Amino acid sequence: MAYPGPDYICHAGEEKVGETLANASRNRVGKVVAKALVEAAQISVGIIQRQPALATKVSILGERIRALNTAIEKVEKQVEDLFGKLPYNPKDFPAGDIPSLATLISEIEDIHRFPTLKQFLSHFGWCPGSFQTGSYRLEHPRMSHAGNKYVRRLTWMLSIVAIRTISPYRAYFQRRVKAGKAKMHIIVAVGRKLLSVFYAILKRGIPYNPDWEVKQPCCPGKVLTSIY
Template identity: 30%
Template sequence: MRALEKQIKVLDKQIEQIFAVLPNTLTSVPGIGKVYSAGIIAEIGDVNRFQSQASVAKYAGLVWKQHQSGEFEAQNTRLIKSGNRFLRYYLLEAANSVRRCDSEFRRYYDLKYKQVNKYQHKRALALTARKLVRLVFRLLKEGRNYIPPEG
């Protein structure tokens, strides 16, 4: 176990060294470190190939199935199973980290957590990750740093 932990530390340091050369706007978000940022950027690739943040979310698998018939539309639906599972993992982990460090994301997570009685954490985390996708897309598209909201 110690050998694996040492290898992880070595890999993390190598990622940080390689990533120091690239311009990076995602590390300006509190809670997103160099490893999460590197994973997100590596999985997204060129952000200009996506038309909108919704297409990035669909690529990551952070959209919900549609279940409807006539006027009826179901409220409880599941996440789609397709999508880039590695990008989904990085976004969910980053969202969990960001919600602990940023008051805006913490408020949003808490609001979504209280809305339902079942699968509270999973649902709130997926919705927070969806919110994070919008932020990531904007930061990468415009190439600017994150400025946290005041208050």
């Protein structure tokens, strides 16, 4: 840990603290956070007498974090090596890095065990759950809780990434918001479209094409989809 206490942070200054933060966070945080840390360290009170003990404790925590980061990097490298042996190119998919795509593909296993898109979506729990009692049936049921909750969370995050970075998905999101639809419901719809595209890619073995259109129902031989 480079700066295990307020005194260390004040002595280092904004520039060095910013460089450390940028390196540790892969450039996600930097000068702005460094400035806030230095300012907070300068006004810290009631902690000077315990400074050595605090520094030791923070250093130990820092070493643990560093060890975890090293382990994560090692696992990610192994995942990349294994993914490289698969007949897929990360660029063939509309969204997701190698760890994300590897997670989805490992959950799917063999795409051919899902004859239809509906079965594929049901496996991920990305479909409405059924609720019926007697003759009453809920008109707008909530999402099913079936499937791997971590993969559902990953799909949710990929949907947000797609809305932010992929023009057709962003346009679809903005169009639905303008129509008065709830944003959470739109994200669910985007997730369904993403999974539909993944299904089409894996079924047909061809890269993502934003111009795909729905011309007929999905089937093993011809799988077409669209973000519209």
